[in-house]
Amino acid sequence: MSENPAGVGSLITIRRLPADRWQDFRKIRLEALETEPYAFLSSSTDEEKFPETTWRERIVNHIFALNGSEVIGMIGLIFRSREKQKHIADIFSFYVRREFRDRGIGNLLLIEAINFISSSGGISKIELSVVSDQKAAIKVYEKNGFRHAGILAREMFVNGHFHDEILMEKLL
Numbered sequence: 275m276s277e278n279p280a281g282v283g284s285l286i287t288i289r290r291l292p293a294d295r296w297q298d299f300r301k302i303r304l305e306a307l308e309t310e311p312y313a314f315l316s317s318s319t320d321e322e323k324f325p326e327t328t329w330r331e332r333i334v335n336h337i338f339a340l341n342g343s344e345v346i347g348m349i350g351l352i353f354r355s356r357e358k359q360k361h362i363a364d365i366f367s368f369y370v371r372r373e374f375r376d377r378g379i380g381n382l383l384l385i386e387a388i389n390f391i392s393s394s395g396g397i398s399k400i401e402l403s404v405v406s407d408q409k410a411a412i413k414v415y416e417k418n419g420f421r422h423a424g425i426l427a428r429e430m431f432v433n434g435h436f437h438d439e440i441l442m443e444k445l446l
């Protein structure tokens with residue numbers, strides 16, 4: 275867990291949440307999918323019908339930013355299980371509530387995820403993909419040592435337009 279003041283009167287903590295806070299996780303995940311339709315491949319329609327058990331399973335793979343007890347941001351990470359790719363971890367589900375942006379909270383979440391992955395042992399690469407329009411996300415990834423590894427053209431179709439996806443990787 276790490277702590278950082280992020281504005282007058284607020285103390286931001288970066289930490290895991292227990293499975294019984296799955297409703298907080300569901301709330302911010304659906305908010306992210308609804309308010310940022312161009313940032314994520316999933317839509318809220320895809321996920322709003324997930325049962326409680328799915329949220330309880332998925333919360334384990336996330337690190338959260340809290341303002342007091344309010345969840346205001348998150349980042350997901352997962353370790354690949356296939357024998358030939360066990361050295362790779364993936365980052366996804368990166369989101370900070372709009373009114374808390376540009377205060378370094380996204381950076382703190384990403385650093386915490388990288389540190390956790392690095393200290394887990396046996397991981398030599400982190401991968402992620404980001405829609406090319408998400409300039410703030412790309413900036414945070416680049417600042418933390420991710421390099422561009424390729425582009426998938428027309429990976430997403432939203433509101434009548436195609437969007438490209440940038441693949442990024444960081445060697446540990």
Ligand SMILES: CC(C)(COP(=O)(O)OP(=O)(O)OC[C@H]1O[C@@H](n2cnc3c(N)ncnc32)[C@H](O)[C@@H]1OP(=O)(O)O)[C@@H](O)C(=O)NCCC(=O)NCCS
Pocket residue numbers: 310313314367368369370371374375376377378379380381382403404405408409410411412413414417
């Ligand atoms: C990506 C995101 C999580 C970053 O959270 P955050 O708390 O604002 O991140 P930080 O404050 O640590 O850093 C944001 C950086 O982006 C920069 N930035 C903001 N808007 C920008 C823009 N339009 N173009 C370029 N850079 C921009 C900020 O200046 C800051 O860089 P700096 O610290 O060098 O000044 C947040 O913007 C978000 O939720 N975006 C929508 C969802 C998304 O795109 N997720 C990524 C999916 S892969």
